[in-house]
Amino acid sequence: MAELDTSGGGGKKGGKVRSKKQSTRVDLTAMVDLAFLLVTFFMLTTTLNKPKAMDLAMPDKDDKNTQEPIAASRTMTVLLGSGNKLEWFVGEPGKTPPTVGDYSKGDKGIRKVLIDQSQRVKSTTGKTMFVIVKPSEKSVYKNVVDVLDELHITDNMAFAIVDISPVEIDLLKRDNLF
Amino acid sequence: MPRIKVPRKSTAIDMTAMCDVAFLLLTFFILTAKPKVEDPVAVDMPKSATEQTLPESGVAILTVGKGKVFFTIDGPENRKQTLLQMGTKYNIGFTPSEVKQFQNLDNVGVPIQQLKQYLAMDSEQRKAVVTGGKGIPTDSVSNELYNWVHEARVVEKNLTNKELLFSIKGDSNEEYPTMQRIIAILQKQKVNKFSLITTLRGK
Numbered sequence: 001m002a003e004l005d006t007s008g009g010g011g012k013k014g015g016k017v018r019s020k021k022q023s024t025r026v027d028l029t030a031m032v033d034l035a036f037l038l039v040t041f042f043m044l045t046t047t048l049n050k051p052k053a054m055d056l057a058m059p060d061k062d063d064k065n066t067q068e069p070i071a072a073s074r075t076m077t078v079l080l081g082s083g084n085k086l087e088w089f090v091g092e093p094g095k096t097p098p099t100v101g102d103y104s105k106g107d108k109g110i111r112k113v114l115i116d117q118s119q120r121v122k123s124t125t126g127k128t129m130f131v132i133v134k135p136s137e138k139s140v141y142k143n144v145v146d147v148l149d150e151l152h153i154t155d156n157m158a159f160a161i162v163d164i165s166p167v168e169i170d171l172l173k174r175d176n177l178f
Numbered sequence: 179m180p181r182i183k184v185p186r187k188s189t190a191i192d193m194t195a196m197c198d199v200a201f202l203l204l205t206f207f208i209l210t211a212k213p214k215v216e217d218p219v220a221v222d223m224p225k226s227a228t229e230q231t232l233p234e235s236g237v238a239i240l241t242v243g244k245g246k247v248f249f250t251i252d253g254p255e256n257r258k259q260t261l262l263q264m265g266t267k268y269n270i271g272f273t274p275s276e277v278k279q280f281q282n283l284d285n286v287g288v289p290i291q292q293l294k295q296y297l298a299m300d301s302e303q304r305k306a307v308v309t310g311g312k313g314i315p316t317d318s319v320s321n322e323l324y325n326w327v328h329e330a331r332v333v334e335k336n337l338t339n340k341e342l343l344f345s346i347k348g349d350s351n352e353e354y355p356t357m358q359r360i361i362a363i364l365q366k367q368k369v370n371k372f373s374l375i376t377t378l379r380g381k
Contacts, residue, residue, distance in 0.1 A: 028197045042208060043207055051377070052231060052377065053373035054226055055373045057371045137355050141348045149376075
């Protein structure tokens, strides 16, 4: 922005040559632009970069009093195997054949399974579904977080992470997921 | 008819005040921004749709990657007390200058017997030790991680009268047995509730 020189161009009288008075004002526009740019940058990076934390409550191993039996018909077990694959079944291990699934959002994905099964359990027993997550030794941390995330998204808040049993490892082995 | 002449005004606006405000805000944001703590191992956090943020204080973070565990205690006073208590437990005396060094340490990642040498090193040597080392031992013989967690909890309780919260920052491709071991260590002292640090992703 051009600054108008308002200082006047020296007098003609007297014949004296006066030096032109320079304006002392500096154009700050560019500086303000830069400052606001940096402000925006710092604002966005400080508030958007906060780590997110997913709360997780593990079942108490010592406390035997609060454990109540849950009917097998409304218990869904998710076995986490190798290669980003999982298996799930409703009921007791060995009695119901497991279905192989994955972590995607598609038809075989765990999200659809969770939604379908919880609706089915709700309509048949009138109670909410209980999900048991059993990560095997061949699964990775990401798989556990993915399943927990899907449980949160599908609003299945009754779940627990439990150690896998040998029977279930055999099931995974049969499907080449261990 | 004589026309009234509208005096021409300069289009320049005085930017001084705006500039002041802008720089004030800039200074504020720069000063409040926390420097990012560098992870001792490359940790690629898993993504989730959780929108809950981690509390700013009163959290101890267990960083897990490549089978190693690192422990981050929050706050200089907590660090000092925890170190001194660990020292008495393992019969290691720490000098005031070592304690000071420890307070500036972002995370513990060496066995306690090596800690004294580790504190005397410069940052280059430390990096080499951390990459070559195995992190805090998690086996049940030395019980070191258990003790770190336990002492940090005791110190937090003494200083603030609050329960210390625990957060696990794990690498996506970390094998589950490592996690299982750490969770077992926490559960052994009845820390059944903790949180998992993730990055945000859409549903």
